[in-house]
Amino acid sequence: QVQLQESGPGLVKPSGTLSLTCAVSGGSISSSNWWSWVRQPPGKGLEWIGEIYHSGSTNYNPSLKSRVTISVDKSKNQFSLKLSSVTAADTAVYYCARFYLGELSTTDAFDIWGQGTMVTVSS
Amino acid sequence: AIRMTQSPSSLSASTGDRVTITCRASQGISSYLAWYQQKPGKAPKLLIYAASTLQSGVPSRFSGSGSGTDFTLTISCLQSEDFATYYCQQYYSYFKTFGQGTKVEIK
Numbered sequence: 343q344v345q346l347q348e349s350g351p352g353l354v355k356p357s358g359t360l361s362l363t364c365a366v367s368g369g370s371i372s373s374s375n376w377w378s379w380v381r382q383p384p385g386k387g388l389e390w391i392g393e394i395y396h397s398g399s400t401n402y403n404p405s406l407k408s409r410v411t412i413s414v415d416k417s418k419n420q421f422s423l424k425l426s427s428v429t430a431a432d433t434a435v436y437y438c439a440r441f442y443l444g445e446l447s448t449t450d451a452f453d454i455w456g457q458g459t460m461v462t463v464s465s
Numbered sequence: 466a467i468r469m470t471q472s473p474s475s476l477s478a479s480t481g482d483r484v485t486i487t488c489r490a491s492q493g494i495s496s497y498l499a500w501y502q503q504k505p506g507k508a509p510k511l512l513i514y515a516a517s518t519l520q521s522g523v524p525s526r527f528s529g530s531g532s533g534t535d536f537t538l539t540i541s542c543l544q545s546e547d548f549a550t551y552y553c554q555q556y557y558s559y560f561k562t563f564g565q566g567t568k569v570e571i572k
Contacts, residue, residue, distance in 0.1 A: 378561075388501075388509065388552055388563040401559045404466070437508055441556075448515040450556055451499040455508035 344369035346438050346456035354432075354463050360425040364438030364456060371419045372396040376441040378452065379412060379423045381434040389434075393441060394421055428463045435460050467491055467555050471564035477572040484540040486567045488553035493533045497557035500529055500538045503566075504549045512551075513538065543569070 350362035364377070371377060379391040392402035394412045402410050411424040425432060440454040468491035478484050488498070496516040501509035511520045513529040516536055526541045540547055548571055553564040 387566045388503075388554075390561040390563070403560060439508075441561075444514075446515075448496045449518065450497075451511050451514035451520075452501070452509070452554070453511050453514075453520070455510075458508050 344440065344454050346440065346454060348436060348438050348456045348459040350459060350461070352460055352462060354428055354461060355465055356429055356463055358428055358463075360423070360428050360432060360436075360461055360463070362423045362436055362438075362459065362461070363420055364422070365418075365420045366440075367419070371414060371421065372416055374443050376401075376443065377412075377414065377421045378439045378441050380437045380439055380452070380455075381432075382437070382458075383431075383434045391423065391425075391436075430463050433461065433463045466560055467494060467558050467562055469553055469555055469562050469564040471551075471553055471567050473567060474565065475568040475570060477570050478543050479572045480543055480545055482543045482572075484543050484547075484569060486538045486551055486553075486569075488531075488536045488538070488564050490534045490536075490555055490557075494555045494557035496532050497555055498529075498531070498536050499554045499556065500527075501552045501554065502547075502549045503552065509552060540569075 345367045347365045376393040378393040394400045409426045414421045435458040437458045438456045439452045442453040470489045498516045500513040503509040517529045550566045550568045
């Protein structure tokens with residue numbers, strides 16, 4: 343079965359760029375699904391960051407769009423997140439997740455999640 | 466953005482209780498709604514999609530209902546493993562948004 347695993351630095355300096363990768367195993371990133379990033383600040387709720395399709399099409403959270411880039415590497419079966427100009431407000435657990443596309447659009451959902459990785463923005 | 470508002474933000478209940486959580490969308494989203502359960506230190510787990518369809522492997526004590534702007538998640542007989550935080554999420558818009566969460570605590 344498909345599994346997701348996030349990796350990347352756990353500490354990023356203010357004004358720097360946060361970079362994370364999500365490795366997809368047990369299935370192909372070229373399957374008909376969107377691949378997403380979701381974050382959760384400590385003690386707070388979930389915030390969708392953006393998503394990518396294997397074709398390279400992307401959608402981003404408008405509030406983060408100017409700072410976010412999501413890319414896909416089909417040869418490595420992984421996708422990545424870059425968030426620039428980070429501040430303490432970007433400190434969060436970052437999850438990668440599969441947004442499964444069902445037979446009907448109503449049957450879509452985030453059905454598989456990575457375990458999450460904590461990223462702290464601090465000097 | 467479509468705003469999702471859950472109520473209550475937290476509740477205390479006992480094992481065996483029937484629990485209902487409400488989620489309201491700021492505009493109509495048809496049945497493009499999912500519910501997730503999250504335990505401390507863990508990733509969210511999909512419970513229900515399409516407002517009322519139970520994800521494979523999820524116990525039948527969980528159920529969802531609603532359409533348009535008003536939705537509910539019901540746990541018919543609360544078990545010890547159900548104490549967690551629950552989130553609703555809309556996918557009517559490409560800009561997916563979550564409710565703020567409802568924490569179910571032990572009374």
